[in-house]
Amino acid sequence: MPSSRSLVAFIGIASVGIALTACQDQASGQIVARNGVRLVETVSNPPIHGCHRFPEGVTHVENQTQSNLVLYTTPDCTVPPGGQSNYLDIGQSDQVARVAGLWRSFSFASE
Template identity: 80%
Template structure:
């Protein structure tokens, strides 16, 4: 029976590895977006890949994840000519200044 135990151990290791690698594609925690005092969206464990679009423009973003964010005033995570993105660190909150306009999307900053 040693071979069946070895096979079971190997299967367990493979499954653990798959579970751990799947978690690396997500930011652990929440991104909370508000427009004024009104809650617009709460994203739990969002994917760290790609652009995330808010359903509407937001004035406040709380980054309660374990990864840093980049906030954009465009819906497609691009920086408009003459503009810039806003860096939001782990565990930080930020609100729009009137000169930039509302935030419409975010992506995760490269680590």
């Protein structure tokens, strides 16, 4: 019987390890995007790699994930000449300054 307990314990530990590894490719939580008071998009557990486009420009972003974001005014996560991006910490929100334009995309900051 002791060997069957060891096998069950090993399988349990391996399952937890696989689950934790799978979660590393996603940001746990939600990103809420609004244009004024109107909800534009809520993204749940997005992949942490690549550029993410909002379906339209947004004025307000809430970062309810466990990862830091970078917001961009371009749809392809680039900073145009003379433009800007904005770093958004875990659990923070940001309202775009009117002179900057609308937020059109985001990516996750390197940690």
